[in-house]
Amino acid sequence: MGARVRAIDTDAHHQLRGIADLKPYLSRHDWQRLEEFGMPRNSNLYQASGGFRGARADCFGAGDDVDPRSRIALFQEKLLDGCGVDFAILQGEYTPAVLALADLDFSAALCRATNDWTLAEWVGRDPRFRLALTVPIQDPVLAVREIERLGDHPAVVAVYAVCGSPRLYGQRHYDPVFAACVKHGLALALHFSNEGIGMNPAPTAGGHPSYYAEQYLVRPQFYQAHLSSFLFEGTFEKFPQLRVAFLESGFGWVPAFRWRADATWRSLRxxxxxxxxxPSEYMREHIRFATQPFEDPEPAGALTAVLDGMDAEQTLMFSSDFPHWDFDPPDAIVRRLPESLRQRVLVETALETYPKLPR
Amino acid sequence: MSVGEASGGGRTPHPVCAAAELPPGRRRIVTIEGKSIGVFNVGGRYFALRNRCPHRGAPLCEGQVVDLVTAPAPYAWENERFGEIIRCPWHSWEFDLTTGRSVCHPDSIRTKSYPAGVAAPTEHDRAEAYEAAERGGVVVVWV
Incomplete structure (x- = not known):
């Protein structure tokens, strides 16, 4: 099947139309709570984002009150059909807020409900969707319970984690989650969000940036912190089959990080x-980088050096971030890549990263 | 580079000191044929390394002599080959005292020569090692 797939989008973001979507999937008790207090909202330290309310302004054709992330028909029209995307992996827009809850059992209830809803109302209505499972990763016991419940669903291909976290993910606290990922053939999908909010430490070692632009710019450090933890805690010695997808991490920094990681290891092994x-060998085998937001290194030739320095043939895979404001379409991205990388980036590396995708 | 081997290989033997002056766990740094060389007694066996780190030219033989630290699994430290590793005083690169090989890259080949004006493609990974042994109560290094 791999040869016929045109493109796999490893990062798209869907959303509930409203809390009523979840009513069929919640206990009476949890539904009454949701009805009274509403969904937790993704923290916005800045009351600002890019685009219009963080999404593509051209996707609000149904009116300002209709979130384009909640419109499955829009995904079908503009992403799947419009861009020739044959599989799109959904990372829920609602997920970060759910994972920021200190009330673990309510968090777990919302994880279960949103997963069930996505499988019924998105995957069930269009088999091109796949799901990165929302699990209460702040509590590995509950997270594993959700992975055990749904990890074998054919449309569940990953476990979704966000960079904002009380602990770095390489720490052994999380090992049961990774063991469950491996057991069920799931990648770990790591995406920014929740940095500096709730129970989590500040987004930078120097505190909170003032502006959204700063937070956007420094995102690579969120991933670098977790990556360093994975590497030096021995996560990939413990879980040789684990693959981690870095979504929206950028990738221009990867070659320099590899040099520094190898030099650090050589001195402090x-x-x-x-x-x-x-460490660069573990990165090459275990870490995959999504293309969006695609960086345009300068001068001419710099992109080639970056692609070489990150072993892009093995590590780079396409993502659109639909319908967010900094969306990248597949055709514009592959035009920047050498011919030899295009099929790798659009299809093959994703198939290797997510073993449950059909091939 | 064991003591039992027939020594030499075309190299010249140089007496370093009386064996009693270099007890186990100790080192001496001497100059032979203009080269600074560290001679080590590791549990009664003798080894010698050029006192120059292939990385940045540090006086390698002035570094700490340490064990080889390994781990069969994460969080399970084990010390083996006690006192057979030297850690460069600059940047802490580890070398096997008995062979000069890099601990991190034991199989990399030391680049000995390259065309004039062309930079070596990689850092040299191996410290230059010499044969050393006790002969008739004297520590000898073949250089």
Whole structure:
């Protein structure tokens, strides 16, 4: 099947139309609570985003009050049919807020309900959708319970985690989650969000940036912190089959990080001797980078150096971020890539990263 | 580079000191044929390395002599090959005292020569090692 697939979008964001969507999937008790207090909202430290309310302004044709993320027909028209995307992996727009809840059982209830709703109302209505499972990763016991419940659903291809977290993900606290991912053939999909809110530390070591633009710019460091943790805690020695998708991390920084990681290991290896190989080798085997937002390195030729330096043939895969404001369409992205990388980026690397995608 | 091997290989033996002056766990740094060389007694066996780190030219033999630290699994430190590793005083690169090989990249080949004016493609990874042994109560290095 791989040869016939035109493009796999590893990062699209859907949303509830309203809380009523979840009523069939909640206990009476949890529904009454949701009805009274509403959905938790994604923290917005800035009351600002890009585009119009964070989405493509050209996607509000149904009116300002209708969130384009909630319109399955829009995804079909503009992404799946319009862009030739044959599979789109959904990372719920609602997920970060749900994972920021300190009330773990309510968080778990909302995870279950949103997963069930997505499988019924999105995947059930269009088999081109796949789901990165929302799990209460702030509590690995409850997270594993949700992975056990739905991990074998054929449309569930990943577990969704956000960078904002009380702990770095390489720490052993999370090992049961990764064991469950491997057991069910799921990738871990890591995406920014929740940095500096709720129970989580500030988004930068120097505190909170003042503006959304700063937070947007420094996102690579969120991923670098978790990546460093994965590498030096030995996550990939413990879970040799685990693949981690970095979504919206950018990728221009990857070659420099690899150099620095290898140099660090060479000097300090003895402190974490279970790191048996240069960190760049673990990165090449286990970390996959999504293209969006595609960086346009300068001068001419710089992109080639970046692609070489990150082993892009093995590590880079397409994402659109539909319908967010900084959306990238597949045709415009592959035009920037050498011919030899196009099929790898559009299809093949994603198939290798998400073993449950059909091939 | 074991003591038992027939020494030499075309190299010249140089006495370093009386064996009693270099007890186990100690080192001496001497100059032979204009080269600074560290001679080590590791549990009664003798080893010698050029006192120059292939990385940045540090006095390698002035670094800490340490064990090889390994781990069969994450969070399970184990020390083996006690006192057989030298850690460069600059940047902490580790070398096997007994062979000069890099601990991180034991199989990389030391680049010995390259066309004039062309930079070596990679850092040299191996410290230059010499044979050393005790002969008749004297520590000898073949250089």
């Amino acid at each position: 003895a402190q974490t001797p279970w790191v048996k190989r240069p």
